[in-house]
Each structure stands twice: as structure tokens, then as C-alpha cells.
Amino acid sequence: MEYEKKDNSGALFKNADKTTETDPDYKGNAMIDGTDFWFNAWINTSKAGQKYMKASFSPKQQTHANGVQQVQQAIAPQIEPLSESEDDIPF
Numbered sequence: 671m672e673y674e675k676k677d678n679s680g681a682l683f684k685n686a687d688k689t690t691e692t693d694p695d696y697k698g699n700a701m702i703d704g705t706d707f708w709f710n711a712w713i714n715t716s717k718a719g720q721k722y723m724k725a726s727f728s729p730k731q732q733t734h735a736n737g738v739q740q741v742q743q744a745i746a747p748q749i750e751p752l753s754e755s756e757d758d759i760p761f
Contacts, residue, residue: 680698695713707730
């Protein structure tokens with residue numbers, strides 16, 4: 671049976687790619703009011719010793735747009751504008 675997204679719900683899966691302590695323990699996605707979100711959760715322990723889950727949501731479109739912008743900035747050539755003066759031409 672294929673997973674069907676329903677509004678105001680989501681699904682989490684164990685993060686098999688966790689490499690650092692700060693990586694989420696569970697990753698997934700959710701749909702809230704028709705908008706797709708990344709859904710992450712961490713298992714923590716309170717000062718009283720009680721286990722709980724901390725969760726975060728990030729809009730997929732915003733995350734994608736930020737990633738595209740970072741890549742564009744990283745690969746943009748760092749070329750100084752050419753001078754319009756003919757004196758700068760070496761021939």
C-alpha cells in the first residue's frame with residue numbers, strides 16, 4: 671500500500687543516515703494546510719530523566735530556495751568588471 675499524504679498529518683522514519691549527535695533521530699514529511707514540510711524529531715531526556723521527543727518543521731519550498739541560492743552563490747564567478755578604458759587593453 672502506497673503512503674498517501676493527508677492534510678494536517680505526517681510520517682516519521684528512523685534516520686538511517688545519522689552521523690552526528692545533532693542529526694535528527696527521525697526524519698519525514700508532513701502536510702499542513704496544503705503546504706509540504708520536512709518533519710524532523712530528536713529523542714531527548716529531561717532533567718527529571720523522562721524521555722520526550724522534540725520536533726521541527728521546515729517548509730520544503732523555503733529549504734529548496736535557500737539551497738539553490740547557496741549553490742548559486744558558491745559557484746558564481748568572482749570576476750571583477752572590465753574597465754571601459756582602452757588604455758587597459760594590452761595590445
